[in-house]
Amino acid sequence: MRLDVVTIFPAFFDVLDVSLLGKARERGLLDIGVHDLRDFTHDRHRTVDDTPYGGGAGMVMKPEPWGEALDGLLQPESILVIPSPAGERFTQGVAREFATESHLVFACGRYEGIDHRVGEHFAREHRVRSVSIGDYVLNGGEVATMAMIEAISRLIPGMVGNPESIVEESHEDGLLEAPAYTKPAQWRGLSVPPVLMSGNHGAIRQWRADQSMERTRSIRPDLLP
Numbered sequence: 539m540r541l542d543v544v545t546i547f548p549a550f551f552d553v554l555d556v557s558l559l560g561k562a563r564e565r566g567l568l569d570i571g572v573h574d575l576r577d578f579t580h581d582r583h584r585t586v587d588d589t590p591y592g593g594g595a596g597m598v599m600k601p602e603p604w605g606e607a608l609d610g611l612l613q614p615e616s617i618l619v620i621p622s623p624a625g626e627r628f629t630q631g632v633a634r635e636f637a638t639e640s641h642l643v644f645a646c647g648r649y650e651g652i653d654h655r656v657g658e659h660f661a662r663e664h665r666v667r668s669v670s671i672g673d674y675v676l677n678g679g680e681v682a683t684m685a686m687i688e689a690i691s692r693l694i695p696g697m698v699g700n701p702e703s704i705v706e707e708s709h710e711d712g713l714l715e716a717p718a719y720t721k722p723a724q725w726r727g728l729s730v731p732p733v734l735m736s737g738n739h740g741a742i743r744q745w746r747a748d749q750s751m752e753r754t755r756s757i758r759p760d761l762l763p
């Protein structure tokens with residue numbers, strides 16, 4: 539999979555060279571390009587924003603630099619992903635959907651967002667998805683893009699050591715996962731549930747399913763079908 543990110547803070551994505559993502563890039567599972575939007579400006583001050591039509595607080599990102607940057611990146615098969623507080627909810631389902639794609643381009647806005655015509659223009663010939671990672675307000679699209687890259691890339695075959703670990707985790711089946719334990723069996727007066735040390739795999743599977751349903755019901759009832 540090829541990922542391209544356009545941002546006014548390219549250094550923000552230096553972290554993509556470490557951890558799982560760094561290894562994936564070395565192994566050729568993932569190819570990531572980060573591009574500075576200001577490289578697509580032509581004035582002395584490398585201007586990327588201007589005042590909003592109709593007034594209002596803050597500044598809006600100018601369409602011209604975005605047009606030039608994305609013209610050079612988008613292919614017919616690409617999906618243009620625009621993080622936005624007004625976007626569709628980014629869920630594990632959307633992550634699974636994006637993980638099957640060959641090319642994703644992330645447009646990281648700042649200020650009050652990107653001129654609306656950028657998404658409108660590129661939707662004429664490409665798939666464009668405006669996406670939000672949650673109902674809280676960030677200062678830009680970079681944190682959201684980083685979260686989405688991690689959620690998507692870990693679903694790419696070969697990315698995570700044990701594919702089994704992806705199947706049983708929270709949100710993969712739409713429910714929260716059961717609590718996890720490791721050695722020691724006793725810690726500060728707290729014990730591991732005996733069923734997990736019984737060796738009875740059927741009972742362990744049932745216990746985990748019950749715990750998953752009970753946790754989802756009490757913590758995230760909105761996830762229940």
Ligand SMILES: N#Cc1c(-c2ccc3ccn(Cc4ccc(CN5CCOCC5)cc4)c3c2)n[nH]c1N
Pocket residue numbers: 621622623625646647648649650651652669670671672673674675676677678679680682
């Ligand atoms: N994904 C994601 C996000 C983002 C996100 C993503 C991309 C950008 C680009 C700029 N920003 C800042 C910004 C904040 C708030 C608003 C709304 N305005 C409405 C009118 O009153 C002022 C405020 C707009 C722009 C972004 C925020 N926030 N939360 C998520 N889950």
